[in-house]
Amino acid sequence: MFNLIDNTLVFASYGNIFGLSNITISPMDIVLAYLVAILISIIVAFALKIPLLPSKPYRYSFDVSAIYPTPIISMGVFSIFLVLNYTFMYNGLVLAVIIGILSALFVKYLFDFVFPKPLNEDERDEINE
Template sequence: MYTLLSYVITVASAIGVGLLIRLPLLPERPMRHSWTVSALFPTPIISLGLLAIFFKLGISGFYHGLDLALFLGILSALFVKYLFDGVFPKPAMGESDE
C-alpha cells in the first residue's frame, strides 16, 4: 500500500513542482517531432524510475518511502528544468540521409 502511494506522490510532486517552476504542461506541437521538455514528459518518468531504483536497492527513507517519493519528485522537476538539456543534448535538426 505504501509503495503505490509513494509512486502517486512522486508523480504528483514532479508535475506540481514542474508547473511551479514554469515548465510547460505539454510539449510544442507537433508533439511527435518536439524535443521540448514538459511537466508531463519526461519529468514524472524520471522520478518514477529513480524511485524504483531506490526501492530496489533497499533505500526507502523514513515514513515507508513517502518522504523519498516527495524528494525525488522535486529533484526530478529541478533536473528537467535546469540540467536536462546539458545531459541529454537535442539532436541536430538537419536533413537526414534516409
C-alpha cells in the first residue's frame, strides 16, 4: 500500500511516464490536497446529517457514517485524478474541495443504491420459503 502511495506521489509530482505534464506538484501539495479532500468530505457529511459512527455493533454494521466510507471514497477519486495528472487549479486544492463535496453527497444519497446492504438471516429465510 505504501508503495502505491509513493508511486502516486512520484508520478503526480514529476509528470507521467510519457512526459505529457508540464506542471509539477510537490509532494507536500499532494498531501495537503488529500487532507483537504478528507476534511471537506467529513464536514459536508456532518452538514448532511450523516452520523459520525455506524450503529453498534461496529464490526457487523453496514451503515454509512462520516468516518467510513466518506473520506475513503474522496481519497480514491482524488487519487484517480492525480494518477491521470489532472489537478485543475491551485495545485489540486479546488479539485479536492469539489471531490470532498461530491463524495459526501454520493454517500448520503447514492451509496445504498450502488452498494446494497446484505440481507440478514430473517430476510433470507423469508425469501427462501
